[in-house]
Amino acid sequence: MCHVNGSEAVFPIGKLDVKAPNFLMDPAPATTAACAACHTTRSSMAHMSSNTDPKFGESCDTCHDVNGKFSVLKEHAK
Secondary structure, eight states, rough: HHHHTTTGGGGOOOOOOOOOOOOOSSBOOOHHHHHTTTTOSSSHHHHHHEEEEEETOOOOOHHSSTTTTTEEEEHHTT
């Protein structure tokens, strides 16, 4: 619904955190905010939260980049 031409595979790495007062995580790192717009379960949020480090940031691309085992392009194609 929100992505065109594989744009879900372009992570907003390095972008500013997103202020979201009504969100489970406020502020939310950019990739977490983008993914959590649709992936709204508590377990999804736990996954995103546990893969975010205050010093090093998000590690989403480790598993979800275009070549990752759980690439967003593969997962969204299901």
